[in-house]
Amino acid sequence: MRADPSPRSAVPPRKAAHRTGQLLVWGGIGLCVALAGAVVVARVEHGLALRSQLLALPADDVPMHPALVSLAQSEARPLLAAQCAGCHGPAMRGNATIGAPDLQDPHWLFGTGRVFDIERTILYGIRASGRARNVTEMPAFGQTGLLSPGQIQSLVTYLLRLNGRSNDAAGAADGRAVYLGKGGCGDCHGADARGNADYGAPNLTTNSLPDGVSAQALYDSIYFGRHNMMPGFATVLTLGEMRALAVSIYAASHQAPTPSAGVAPGGAGARAGS
Numbered sequence: 001m002r003a004d005p006s007p008r009s010a011v012p013p014r015k016a017a018h019r020t021g022q023l024l025v026w027g028g029i030g031l032c033v034a035l036a037g038a039v040v041v042a043r044v045e046h047g048l049a050l051r052s053q054l055l056a057l058p059a060d061d062v063p064m065h066p067a068l069v070s071l072a073q074s075e076a077r078p079l080l081a082a083q084c085a086g087c088h089g090p091a092m093r094g095n096a097t098i099g100a101p102d103l104q105d106p107h108w109l110f111g112t113g114r115v116f117d118i119e120r121t122i123l124y125g126i127r128a129s130g131r132a133r134n135v136t137e138m139p140a141f142g143q144t145g146l147l148s149p150g151q152i153q154s155l156v157t158y159l160l161r162l163n164g165r166s167n168d169a170a171g172a173a174d175g176r177a178v179y180l181g182k183g184g185c186g187d188c189h190g191a192d193a194r195g196n197a198d199y200g201a202p203n204l205t206t207n208s209l210p211d212g213v214s215a216q217a218l219y220d221s222i223y224f225g226r227h228n229m230m231p232g233f234a235t236v237l238t239l240g241e242m243r244a245l246a247v248s249i250y251a252a253s254h255q256a257p258t259p260s261a262g263v264a265p266g267g268a269g270a271r272a273g274s
């Protein structure tokens, strides 16, 4: 009689232990899942918080926050390829044929290259609509007969010499006289030819122009004028996307070792997590 119950009574404790083990295992798994979930939620919330910070901060404050800059860069990458590379080139180094400038260099046509300036250009475009960047255009001095081919040629010599690319001092002096006199070039490009960011008149002394810097390109610019255009993206992209683009272009063109104007590196790190 005892042989019968004893195996029976021996089984339940083993089963119970088995169940407890199972409970512990499942409980552990459940806990892990819950923890992992919490981590994911925290990450997503952190990402959303970062994303909303990207827009909540004044444009020019964003570069002070490394976490926001890297978020902007990863958001901008596919947008640059889809919306901008067609004109500015796959690596944003510009396309001289259509006058699309290099966006990675430190030369700026409009404004001083602050995030705010870049963002405005992306929003409204250039010579594209009523709110676009200043609609001032480079006049067609040759086509309209304002200047003779000889005068334009001497202007080209002057501009080449300003860039250290011509030894013709006499020709350059003639060109300088036309530049400051009949051409009135200084009205837009400045008497020193260093350009004017209010008009998008390029600096003519940097050996770096959107439309190329060969003597022929310079001649053509002065003879035919220029009407470089960029569409505005206000109705194509979201504000967040345009902010991400502006921040990423700013970051790429300000890779110099010095921190951005007026920003202390310590303050940048300290405020990044807030």
Ligand code: HEC
Pocket: 079, 080, 083, 084, 085, 086, 087, 088, 098, 099, 100, 101, 103, 107, 108, 109, 110, 111, 118, 121, 122, 126, 200, 210, 228, 229, 230, 231, 233, 245, 249
């Ligand atoms: C249809 C061609 C085209 C497309 C597309 C285009 N751009 Fe441009 N962009 C230009 C041209 C041309 C200029 C120069 C206009 C001028 O010389 O006045 C320019 C100028 C700019 C400037 C001003 C640079 C400076 O020196 O001030 C910025 C910034 C810029 N583009 C960013 C972008 C971004 C970002 C995109 C994509 C969202 C984009 N562009 C798409 C043609 C284009």
Ligand code: HEC
Pocket: 099, 136, 137, 138, 139, 141, 155, 179, 183, 184, 185, 186, 187, 188, 189, 199, 200, 201, 202, 204, 209, 210, 211, 212, 213, 217, 218, 221, 222, 226, 227, 228, 229
């Ligand atoms: C009314 C203002 C204005 C005047 C006057 C003017 N320019 Fe310009 N110039 C511009 C603007 C704006 C651009 C940029 C054109 C664009 O992006 O469409 C430009 C572009 C240029 C370029 C560069 C084109 C390129 O991207 O390669 C050259 C070179 C140039 N100007 C030379 C001259 C000379 C020389 C004169 C005098 C004979 C002159 N400009 C007078 C406004 C002016």
